Amino acid sequence: MNIRLDELIKRAVKRAGDQKLIKDIPVKVELSVPKERSHGHFSTNLAMSLASAQKMAPRKLAQIIIDHLVDEEGILDRTEIAGPGFINFFVRPEYWRACLLEIGRQGKDYGRSEIGLGKTALVEFVSANPTGPLHVGHGRGAAVGDSLARILRKAGYQVTTEYYTNDAGNQIATLGRSVFLRYLNIVGQDVDFPENCYQGDYVTEIAKDMLDTFGGDFADESPDQPPDSFATIAAKVILEGIRDDLARFGVAFDRWFSEKSLYDQGAVDILIQDFKEKGLVYQSEEAWWFKSSQFGDEKDRVVVRANGVTTYLASDLAYHKDKFERNFDLVVDIWGADHHGYVDRMKAAVAALGYQPDRLKIILIYLVNLLRDGKQVSMSTRSGEFVTLKEVVDEVGKDAARFIFLSRRSDAPLDFDLEVAKKESSENQVYYVKYVHARIVSVFNLAAEREITVPKPEEADLLQLTLPEETDIIRHLSLYPECLEAAAINMEPHRIVFYLTELASIFHHYYKHHRFIDDGNPGLTGARLVLAGAVKLVVKEGLDLLGVEAPDKM
């Protein structure tokens, strides 16, 4: 929404260039919001950043730019050169009015951008093995992935979300064995339960289900030969549980992509054959190695083991080949940070497949430190002692969980205190933001009781909004589109969390000091209700991008 101001500046630079006062080179105008009111509503460091290229003193350059500003729309009140060469802009009330009109005009589309217009994106996330329920760490990945998908959609991309199920390979076999051994235990066989099997209680639960289904049909089988059906059924049951947990968390996938299907359709074999023909793999010590080091990886990687069995990488290569063949302009993988050693080899794979590695964006999600009252909750997957996503969501609610998961950059560990997450106080920022929405709805309700209708923005006398607290709000609202763009480009949902928290802070401050409804002044009341409506819209839409509800009442 600063577009007009930044266009104004660009045109001034162009004009000065035309007159040979400065070199005619394209510029990117960065507008910032000064911390100090005396530094104007907006500010740019353009003259300083251009100074060296233009071989001119920043302040002199700033003066030239100012001299060539043509403010046809009458937006500018005044400009000044400050400090080492900042240009500060003071805008007129008409500018703020235009901002509110724009928000009113665009409604829910306010903030939508065109950076992804005409492009498709695939966001793959969670993709936890169906060998046990999702834990909190998966929750963070789910929140980030889901929010990112929403953000990219807002940025114009046509987005598909996908969950890759590792329903083939060792871990599933181990799952089948784990369930089978528990089953044998229940039916009376005295068998050991090895450490490398899945220890969680859910395994025993599934074993009981198996008993219900099959009775004692397998009671006399050898523990070394788990029937295939144990693995398949167990994986299916667990996957259904995962799906339910995600649904409760507000996350739904467009597609569930099965690793097994890649094998069943021969995609893995075809890929390996293809790589053999292209000389991208070679045989050494009876195994087949992918020449990933030729594409930036630190060493080559095995795709077919000496025993003839393919590795996980082999199917992942086939999977990514499939992704790119589906012609996505942008392919986003969201992984747990413990897989970060895998990034180079996946990039190498994309390059080997003949695609630009840049089209694959890998986001690493660092671990979640679960706390209760500031003390760490011990977790260990192996021992089966872990807090599941479901338990967290049941305890603190979907919205608090999502908001907290998104409140920090992904590439750093996150502290998640269950007790804090439950508190409905300012310690817990999610309610601080939600409260804005509830408060505004409450104001609208009161207005309705008094038979005051919220005017359309173009029918309100918005020039009455002259308080600094009011222009602070509008200015922050005007920055929303930039925030969304930055969140989309950098793929950082946490930016929206901070944006909304800041908006909430500005709003609550205003709310405390001024009243929306002034019975003696319908014009001002109308203008303020329009302002409130704009805040309400942005809060609701912003929270929606996080997957958090904006309540009418709390």
Next chain:
RNA sequence: GCGCCCGUAGCUCAGUUGGAUAGAGCGUCGGACUUCGAAUCCGCAGGCCGCCCGUUCGAGUCGGGCCGGGCGCACCA
């Protein structure tokens, strides 16, 4: 040992891609409800931005080197 990530207020974290006097929340302390919701607001205190060099008009931000923490380094996934 090598690679990736992170070191900013007592705690948890932002920092608009290199700009003005480094910000917010929590916590501590002190204030504000007869007016649209006090789940809120106002104020005080709190800093060698891990350390040292370098790059330039200018560095929390970029480069190099240390120190500290996390995570990886499989013919597991």
